[in-house]
Amino acid sequence: MLTNKGTLIPIGGNEDKGIEDNEQYTLEFIDDGILFHVVREAGGTDANIVVIPTASSIPVEVGENYLEAFSTLGCKNVTVLDIRSKEDSEKQASINLIKAANCIMFSGGDQSKITNKIGGTEIHDIIKYRYKNEKGFVVAGTSAGAMMMSQEMIAGGSATESFIKGAVKMYKGLGLVPGLIIDTHFIKRGRFGRISEAVAQFPQLIGIGLAEDTGMIIKNKRCRVIGSGMVIIFDGRRLKHNRHKILTEGTPMSLTGMRTHILSNSDSFHIEKKKVKILPIEAPFI
Template sequence: MKKTYSALLFSLFIVALGACSQKETTTSETTYSGGKLFIIGGGSRPASLINSMIDESGIREAGYALVLPMATTLPDRAIESGKKQFTDNGILAVGAINFIEGETPTKAQLDSVRNAKLIYIPGGSQNRFMDVVAGTEIEKAIWESFNKGNMIAGTSAGAAVMSEKMITGTQLLRPDDSGFKVIEQGNTDLADGLGFIKNAIIDQHFVVRSRFNRLLSLTMENPNLKCIGIDESTAIVVSGDKVKVVGLSQVLVFDAQGKAPNLQGVKLGAKDINLSIYLDGDEFSLN
């Protein structure tokens, strides 16, 4: 009974925040030109990284954060840790909604999403997250929040969903392999993500988990897209086409510069792939 009562109080809290924010933004929606993305490569999130996310979002001045834990099978744990990273760094206006696949969200829940100053998507399975939101009013509300100038942030699976072409983690040709051991065509599965980044593909846990073969394959198969590997405890802040690196490790960007690959069977080959390795404070363009 106590748990149910607490959940009810929380729901009323976050819905009230959404309603208040909606009133505040109604007259100024036309002034927004798109929000920011804060894309974390997974792993531990030091206070410096969380504070960068908070500061970039502007949430210290106004608004609230909202955790969307649908990527994980342990949403209560994701909500607890997701909220704690904000409250530990001075942000008390933070809540969460765990939408369930197939259930119709209420108008109040959707208002809470579209009016959140910062939406945070924890890790888990990017496929599970998209199964819940793809083609729904929830996805539309997330986009509406972004288009109002708010921040969409995520880590691990929450990073993978940011691009239009989303790495699922599945190997199509070698489903029993534990890692991507070869560089070949047609092995790395892609699906539709949220689509905030249309000219790049995002990979995460990149250096720690040695995901070079996976991203190199995608670089050659998608020569007109940049392929971005974000390591753990590191993030990129995306504002339009401008990207800034923050965190403890590195971000690698592969660019085939529009050149089609060479093929021998399913083996991929290419010349002059551009590789850049960026550190904290470095900036680059998605163009």
């Protein structure tokens, strides 16, 4: 696996600010410092930050929320790029913003909207090139904006189904981190079965379940946990029983030999070595 010089920050979901349980009134994860990590990795408050609310059903309101959130942290150069079609992704103004950005921040919503409207376009190519080649370039995303970072992307699926084949729908993501499958809102929405089926389909990949208020800084093949919740790693490389390929849809499944790790703040996982490093109990949180 080639080393990418840039940084990815997938985040498990939004944090309610106590106004209303509605996407419009939510400022994601600013209280627990995750947004602060995004700004720091991008170079500080002078960084050029471009917010892309394409996944959202209310992109204008979500864009305004991000402007407020980044302003609270002292950021001076934040722009909302409201992409609603593939044509928007090919506009020169959009291309110029992506070329000049230190950080691209994708909002939550429907991850398929990101792949359908940005995947395969020039700005997609620019983001991939800059992430691969430019140290300090950051791509961050929450919820849908985190899930689309993988090559094999969870596009949907019922969390209430009891590990039934076909309960999870897969699609192609933007392919920034092809070795992982990322799921979000993991604990709150009970998505254990969903990511288990995804890993059963692609056992060579590592499943990552991100709780809300929780993210990872992915740099030099190493994922470091940030935030207040947990990250669950699903490693299916040594599955001893996996009949996903031969079962018909709607059939109950079983897996044996799935290896799991539960990580919290400042613990880390190496994508290539598939090894976990736990923060010593006496060490301070970062």
